Amino acid sequence: MHITRYTDYSLRVLIYLALQQERLVTIQQIADSYDISKNHLMKVVHQLTLKGYIESVRGKNGGLRLHRRPEDINIGVLVRETEQDMNLVECFSSDNQCCITPVCGLKNILAEALRAFLNTLDQYTLADILTERQKPQLLRLLQIA
Template identity: 40%
Template sequence: MRLTTRTDLAMRVLMFCATRRGRLHRSIDIALACNVSVNHLMQVVPVLHRLGYVVATRGRSGGVELAARPEALRVGEVFRHFEAQLPFNECFSEGGNTCPLTPCCRMRPALAAAVEAFYAALDEVSLADLVADNSGLESLFAQNAADPVPKVCARAQATPGRSAGPRVR
């Protein structure tokens, strides 16, 4: 089984916000700390917001913060929201199943049971379990968030004809 990038990014955002509760975080700061592009992050944050995992406020003074206590958030639930819309295998697809073995296949029920066991195991894990007393995770986030200005911004500032600030005469 392989997780989608969106699920991975969703968990990174949630873990980042859980380690820094009680304040808003800019997308660029989360992207730097989690080593992802802002563009990819901006595809996941609105989904997390719509599902109620984070509060996302747009604008200059906006940002992202965790919407609930980490103890209340179950990893299995997050995975189901991000992974469940994709069928595990072709035979699990309602409209796109062309497998001729489906009517007599005994693999499909075994796979269904395995997938459910996977989610059930993740239901036992809360976001708090992932971040509580995890000084290594906090250090990694702090180290990466403290990086200098992102390369994208640095390039924009170095572009000829652009001003980095007010002109001094």
């Protein structure tokens, strides 16, 4: 299974904000901590705001913060909402041109694998990836004071 960079960045933004629950943070701070493009993050943050995952506070001292509690952010749901195309192979697509589709057993196997992948992600929340043991290490790696 593969997730897009967009979903990866969405998860990273949520992790960063969950570590900073007491403070507002800027997109630039997140971009600097992860060493990724601010422009990429702007699109991600916009969508996460529209979907109700984060809240944007405008103004001189504004910034971003989680809009939901980490235990209310399900990883499987987030992946489904941020992945544009979960088609693992051509035969999953509506414009499938593969000539062996009518007799190919691979599609069913891959569909089962995708369901298993998503079902596993459904078992976890953002809080599950931010255990008390992991938080200090994440804060250090992201250089959050």
